[in-house]
Amino acid sequence: MRDLGVGFQYLLKGQRWVARHGKQYGFGLVPGLITLVLYVAALVALALWGEDFVAWATPFADDWSNPWAGLFRGFLTVVLFALALLLAVLTFTAVTLLIGQPFYESLSEKVDRDVSPDGTAPESDLPLWRDLWISARDSLRILVRAGLWGVLLFGLGFIPVVGQTVVPVLGFLVTGFFLAEELTAVAMQRRGVELRDRLTLLRARKPLAWGFGAPLAVAFLVPFVAVFLMPGAVAGATLMTRAMLDEENAEENAEENAEENAEENAEDGAKKTDHITR
Secondary structure: OHHHHHHHHHHHHHHHHHHHOHHHHHHHHHHHHHHHHHHHHHHHHHHHHHHHHHHHHOHHHOOOOOOHHHHHHHHHHHHHHHHHHHHHHHHHHHHHHHHOHHHHHHHHHHHHHHHOOOOOOOOOOOOHHHHHHHHHHHHHHHHHHHHHHHHHHHHHOOOOOHHHHHHHHHHHHHHHHHHHHHHHHHHHHHOOOOHHHHHHHHHHOHHHHHHHHHHHHHHOOOHHHHHHHHHHHHHHHHHHHHHHOOOOOHHHHHHHHHHHHHHHHHHHHHHHHHHHHO
16 A cells, blocks of 8 residues: 555655746646636536526426426436536546647656656657547547446445445545546657556556545545646656656656665764774
């Protein structure tokens, strides 16, 4: 379970990286803001006309006596809006990444160059339109998977006790896993790693994916928070990708060298102390 903490550390490292690179942070905010506006507009429209839609979709309830028709349609309206909110949380990252593919591709590449010992970054050999097509295709596949899980968990939420305790935890873990996949996809696609291989890598280290993605899933319940955390999440996912693919990081190498030097100095100090006491 050590990977849970490691995954969370990569999330924090990503936020620290964008904090040190203000220009890249501002650049990375643009896609999230666009997606937020679109989602808010859709939810407002649903709040305004959701009841009319439910009434149109349930003509069989027109002949029901009061108050049953109103209660039934009111319940369906609430369920519809709740489901829309759940799907918004599950799909926000995928849609933002799709809209912001060029933005986050550039951000991820700069993170690679910054932490790489030789200052280079993996680059895709495919044309831009091909990268966008692969990203859209993979995002759709993940959206379908996330949507199916969302509907299943939403249904299980009506089970007494379990629905109010176990299911929310499972929901955050499932959402966190998909968030980790979507965010690492930016760096992995540039390395030519296919969706199936990405899923295999993450399934082999689920605690790492949960440690990175589950806190984001909690934070992303508030759309404004999601917008401001996205650039750092992309940066952290790039760092985590390098770790999963066993790529060297200049920063980690420096830390390891510092630790080795500290240990050597401690050993030398201990030897000198021992020699003096003799």
